[in-house]
Amino acid sequence: MLYSQDRTKQRQFLARSWQKFTNKESLEPLETLLASIIKIHPEYHDLINNVDLDYFPEQGEVNPFLHINLHLALRDQLSINQPAGIKEVYDKLLAKLKDEHAVEHLMMDCIAEMIFSSQKNNSPMDHHAYFRCIQNQVDNNECR
Helix, strand or coil: CCCCHHHHHHHHHHHHHHHHHHHHCCCCCHHHHHHHHCCCHHHHCCCCCCCCHHHHHHHHHHHHHHHHHHHHHHHHHHHHHHCCCHEEEEHHHHHCCCCCCHHHHHHHHHHHHHHHHHHHCCCCCCCCHHHHHHHHHHHCCCCC
């Protein structure tokens, strides 16, 4: 159900996954992955149940549902090394920063930038620009 175009259904799936985790109920693999992402974000634990709340980035608000889904998207990309070479970039950043969560956040910034640019310009997502952005993270963090 997570891959629905319906925002409310997506959010409900995340909230249910977190609730099942906190209640120590049996989880499906995707629910386990989502719960592991939510777990490392204690600032979202109380927000995740409010599926109707709106978030306004222009007012400095972070949308926890979007943030969790960006983690999920990146982890999916890493699991299949798509775009090709993304796992190598991740490994280089991880060797330098030694913090999986921080590395994911650096790379997620590039995903968010690609999505924002696509929406702003009403154009397809530029996957080449995305990969250049994550490669620049290596250069900017002086990874070898």
